[in-house]
Amino acid sequence: MLSSEVKETADIPGVSDIKVGKGYDLAPMKTFFVDDIKEAVCVGSEGELPFKGLSGRKTVSVDLSNNAGEFACIEYAGQEGVRLYIGSYVDFSDLQFYNLRDLTANIKKIRSAQLFKCPSCGGPFSMLTPGLTASVACKYCGSTIDATHQTLSILCRAEKKIKIKPLIPIGNKGTLFGIEWEVIGFMRRSDESGQYPWDEYLLFNPFNGFRWLTTYKGHWNYVETMRLRPWKDRAGTDVKFKDRTFKKFLAGKAKVVYVLGEFYWRVRTGEVVDVSDYVCPPEILSCEGDSSEANWSLGTYIGPQEIAQAFGLAEMPRKEGVAPNQPSPYVPLSRHLSLSFLALAICLTILQFYFIVNASDKEVYRGDFTFNPGDAVRSIVTPSFDLPGGLNNLSVVLYSPLNNDWMEAAVDLVDEKTNQSLGFEHGVEFYSGTDSDGAWKEGDQISDLLLSSVPGGRYHLLVQPAGDPGKGGQKSFSLTLRRGVVMWSNYFTALLLLALYPAYVCFRGRAFEVSRWSESDLSPYKAKGEEGDE
Amino acid sequence: MKVKMYIVCGLVICSLFITAWARGFAVSGLVQSAKWGPQGHGQYHK
Numbered sequence: 183m184l185s186s187e188v189k190e191t192a193d194i195p196g197v198s199d200i201k202v203g204k205g206y207d208l209a210p211m212k213t214f215f216v217d218d219i220k221e222a223v224c225v226g227s228e229g230e231l232p233f234k235g236l237s238g239r240k241t242v243s244v245d246l247s248n249n250a251g252e253f254a255c256i257e258y259a260g261q262e263g264v265r266l267y268i269g270s271y272v273d274f275s276d277l278q279f280y281n282l283r284d285l286t287a288n289i290k291k292i293r294s295a296q297l298f299k300c301p302s303c304g305g306p307f308s309m310l311t312p313g314l315t316a317s318v319a320c321k322y323c324g325s326t327i328d329a330t331h332q333t334l335s336i337l338c339r340a341e342k343k344i345k346i347k348p349l350i351p352i353g354n355k356g357t358l359f360g361i362e363w364e365v366i367g368f369m370r371r372s373d374e375s376g377q378y379p380w381d382e383y384l385l386f387n388p389f390n391g392f393r394w395l396t397t398y399k400g401h402w403n404y405v406e407t408m409r410l411r412p413w414k415d416r417a418g419t420d421v422k423f424k425d426r427t428f429k430k431f432l433a434g435k436a437k438v439v440y441v442l443g444e445f446y447w448r449v450r451t452g453e454v455v456d457v458s459d460y461v462c463p464p465e466i467l468s469c470e471g472d473s474s475e476a477n478w479s480l481g482t483y484i485g486p487q488e489i490a491q492a493f494g495l496a497e498m499p500r501k502e503g504v505a506p507n508q509p510s511p512y513v514p515l516s517r518h519l520s521l522s523f524l525a526l527a528i529c530l531t532i533l534q535f536y537f538i539v540n541a542s543d544k545e546v547y548r549g550d551f552t553f554n555p556g557d558a559v560r561s562i563v564t565p566s567f568d569l570p571g572g573l574n575n576l577s578v579v580l581y582s583p584l585n586n587d588w589m590e591a592a593v594d595l596v597d598e599k600t601n602q603s604l605g606f607e608h609g610v611e612f613y614s615g616t617d618s619d620g621a622w623k624e625g626d627q628i629s630d631l632l633l634s635s636v637p638g639g640r641y642h643l644l645v646q647p648a649g650d651p652g653k654g655g656q657k658s659f660s661l662t663l664r665r666g667v668v669m670w671s672n673y674f675t676a677l678l679l680l681a682l683y684p685a686y687v688c689f690r691g692r693a694f695e696v697s698r699w700s701e702s703d704l705s706p707y708k709a710k711g712e713e714g715d716e
Numbered sequence: 717m718k719v720k721m722y723i724v725c726g727l728v729i730c731s732l733f734i735t736a737w738a739r740g741f742a743v744s745g746l747v748q749s750a751k752w753g754p755q756g757h758g759q760y761h762k
Contacts (some may be wrong), residue, residue, distance in 0.1 A: 189760035518719040526726040531734060536739050574740035606750035634745030669737070677734045683722055 185269025218475030512691030
């Protein structure tokens with residue numbers, strides 16, 4: 183962090199007015215939010231400083247940050263007054279220091295030189311990050327040791343003899359994202375009920391600081407403490423970070439069940455913090471803290487194969503279910519399929535419009551007939567007519583001015599050249615009346631039938647009409663044949679076929695999302711009935 | 717790969733659509749009971 187002192191401190195609130203999470207305007211057009219409030223004690227100093235950096239000097243230090251990547255620190259130093267520092271986070275490589283000590287060799291030297299004894303069981307241990315370690319969990323008795331003072335003291339003793347063997351051993355090194363990390367700490371945490379435990383590995387690199395690997399049901403996340411602070415949307419349930427909206431996934435408690443190795447804060451078994459998770463796959467934002475601090479961290483989903491490869495692990499636990507921030511394999515596929523479907527549907531529609539414009543839709547025959555249903559069945563032979571062109575469709579429209587009656591016609595379309603006939607049946611029925619609800623009607627006096635791929639040539643019709651023999655008297659009907667009419671069934675069938683696979687992928691994608699949110703109380707897929715019951 | 721396969725299948729469907737139009741074939745015609753056969757099969761003549 184690179185910062186400079188700001189002399190204008192008139193607007194700084196008093197130490198008793200400072201609250202974690204609250205925003206304060208510490209500079210023109212700059213609002214900072216409180217991350218933590220703590221007592222700081224000067225352990226030692228070297229070189230030149232603008233104030234007395236005496237060992238033992240106590241201050242109340244308030245860390246603040248904003249969503250522009252800046253941080254601020256307010257130091258309440260009693261009679262010395264208040265100091266304000268404003269700056270920004272920088273990468274170590276950006277500072278371009280030169281003439282530095284060989285830090286890696288230095289750490290090795292310190293580690294080998296310093297051996298400690300657990301004040302609880304006397305078991306020997308050394309620190310992997312001397313100077314940075316605040317607590318160490320004894321691997322023999324499980325007690326957590328306060329390592330911030332030369333005189334080691336117990337932070338808490340292990341409640342029961344739990345022995346958990348971490349998948350990645352403490353001290354193991356691995357390269358992730360081009361940086362070599364050393365596992366220095368392991369922690370198992372769970373929700374308050376203990377039903378949903380997860381593991382966390384603390385990683386350290388001397389030039390890049392600390393990172394975390396968290397794992398839950400075989401899924402892994404690479405987690406780093408955030409420099410930029412997200413900001414809440416208007417509704418207050420979701421947060422925005424770098425133009426992305428993270429949806430609230432859960433809010434609850436996290437309890438430390440087991441610790442092993444070293445940590446940069448005084449961790450205690452049984453320690454409980456408030457935690458809120460927000461997801462925007464493949465990332466997850468977590469806010470942890472209590473009344474005195476709120477820490478934001480950003481996790482990125484990482485495949486177990488990458489972890490295994492980085493740390494040389496032979497076997498990894500199998501993945502169960504869908505992780506909150508696991509990227510959906512269906513999202514990019516669905517997007518591409520939707521675009522492809524749209525393009526193909528547009529092509530199909532253009533083709534259909536072309537066929538509509540170019541449809542001949544020509545009436546090739548029309549005949550009016552009469553018959554008596556009471557008479558014996560007889561065939562009506564129509565005059566010959568031509569069907570122009572090659573293979574094409576043929577629309578046969580039967581009309582009869584019936585009322586409360588029906589009629590059917592067995593029709594043969596006879597090819598006069600081949601003497602083959604295409605036989606089909608066509609019928610109409612129409613009923614109407616009035617009742618207590620008013621006038622009603624059922625059926626139709628007109629019926630349309632489409633014959634496919636009828637070859638061109640000279641034809642005539644053989645028609646055998648039939649009707650209700652109980653209703654005697656002459657009945658009339660007409661048959662109209664039209665050649666090359668517009669076909670809509672092909673268009674809708676083709677659209678349906680094109681939509682099948684994208685619809686399947688959409689369905690699978692939705693099932694994936696439902697599975698993702700199944701462990702959240704804030705699932706957007708929960709039925710309203712279930713919410714009501716709760 | 718899946719998208720490419722889908723586009724290929726989509727183009728096949730479009731070509732079948734064009735072929736059906738060229739041959740006057742209608743999907744709705746499949747549900748009709750029209751059948752080719754010898755002249756006047758099963759019908760009375762007067």
